Amino acid sequence: METLLRAEHITKEYTHHKALDDVSMHVPRQSIFGLLGPNGAGKTTLIRIVNQIIAPDRGQIIFHGEPLGPEHVQQIGYLPEERGLYKKMKVGEQAIYLARLKGISASDARSQLREWFDKFDLMPWWNKKVEELSKGMQQKVQFIITVLHKPSLLIFDEPFSGFDPINVNLLKEEILHLRDEGATIIFSTHNMGSVEEICDHIVLIDNAKKLLEGNVGQIRKDHARQIYQVELDHLKKPLEEILDGRFELIRAWDHDGSLKARIRIKKGIQVNELIGQLIPSAGLLSFHELTPGMNDIFIKQVTGSYPQEKSGNKPAQAFQAAG
Numbered sequence: 558m559e560t561l562l563r564a565e566h567i568t569k570e571y572t573h574h575k576a577l578d579d580v581s582m583h584v585p586r587q588s589i590f591g592l593l594g595p596n597g598a599g600k601t602t603l604i605r606i607v608n609q610i611i612a613p614d615r616g617q618i619i620f621h622g623e624p625l626g627p628e629h630v631q632q633i634g635y636l637p638e639e640r641g642l643y644k645k646m647k648v649g650e651q652a653i654y655l656a657r658l659k660g661i662s663a664s665d666a667r668s669q670l671r672e673w674f675d676k677f678d679l680m681p682w683w684n685k686k687v688e689e690l691s692k693g694m695q696q697k698v699q700f701i702i703t704v705l706h707k708p709s710l711l712i713f714d715e716p717f718s719g720f721d722p723i724n725v726n727l728l729k730e731e732i733l734h735l736r737d738e739g740a741t742i743i744f745s746t747h748n749m750g751s752v753e754e755i756c757d758h759i760v761l762i763d764n765a766k767k768l769l770e771g772n773v774g775q776i777r778k779d780h781a782r783q784i785y786q787v788e789l790d791h792l793k794k795p796l797e798e799i800l801d802g803r804f805e806l807i808r809a810w811d812h813d814g815s816l817k818a819r820i821r822i823k824k825g826i827q828v829n830e831l832i833g834q835l836i837p838s839a840g841l842l843s844f845h846e847l848t849p850g851m852n853d854i855f856i857k858q859v860t861g862s863y864p865q866e867k868s869g870n871k872p873a874q875a876f877q878a879a880g
Contacts, residue, residue: 558588559586560583560584561710562584562619562743563581564619565616565618567603567606567615569599569614570614575765576599577606579616580616580762582760584758587740589742589756590742591744591773593760593762593851594855596747598747598763599765600714600762601638603762607743608633608712609630631708635714636703636713638714638745642695643687644688645687647685648683652666653666653667655702656669693719693720704740709741711740711741713742713745725751732744750852752851761858763855768858769855776851780853781848782849783823784821785828785831786819788843789816789818789842790839790840796816803831804826819847
């Protein structure tokens with residue numbers, strides 16, 4: 558897949574603090590690229606370098622096949638985590654002003670903004686002052702202004718912060734539509750809950766270093782652990798006696814009169830062999846493979862183990878049934 562933006566060995570240091578340590582990444586064209594990591598990982602520093610707000614100490618950014626420069630500013634739309642509108646200005650007036658700064662004529666800005674404002678239910682607020690809008694409405698206005706000039710690269714830093722679930726879904730749909738229309742999107746977040754819904758590719762950063770990069774589906778496949786969750790009843794003998802050395806019982810717990818268990822199949826063993834081992838000695842109520850979500854994978858990269866594989870844990874919510 559063709560690369561739109563490439564970061565090469567980016568390093569940024571401040572006094573007594575290294576914000577980025579030799580970070581490289583490739584952002585495919587017309588993709589939603591998740592820039593992931595906890596607060597303080599270095600995500601915002603990298604975004605500021607891409608936006609040319611600050612410069613790296615070492616390394617470079619390649620954009621559209623050439624070193625990033627001032628001439629590329631108009632091709633990038635940036636929605637920062639720190640929101641900021643002129644609170645005393647009228648909403649429509651301010652939106653037109655900011656659109657003009659993006660190179661859009663006043664007449665085009667007005668017509669395009671009215672379409673977006675209708676879509677986001679903001680038209681009744683066109684002549685209101687920004688300070689009269691709720692935080693969510695202000696964020697909608699900033700989102701519209703960010704995408705209005707149709708830049709080839711959009712950068713959203715925690716775009717769902719402060720939104721209710723209905724508006725989160727609205728923004729997700731718009732982000733997916735923007736990608737389908739040709740935009741490339743960098744989606745920065747420390748909340749991994751929505752990543753698998755919208756991101757095609759991701760990079761994980763922690764403590765200024767890149768831990769992992771790649772296609773979301775492939776990363777999950779690569780981290781598959783051959784772990785299956787089963788629900789059984791009418792066991793003729795304890796599960797520990799049913800399973801032989803081909804299988805590892807990770808944990809088991811009672812569940813409304815049945816038994817749930819997580820079982821790892823050892824290397825080279827087929828899943829049908831596990832089913833064949835269980836059926837003669839128990840009723841099989843459910844059976845599915847567990848694959849780690851991005852949150853689990855991140856925890857594995859940082860701590861060295863998946864939280865769901867630790868004995869004594871409660872049934873984990875982050876592992877998801879494959880498919």
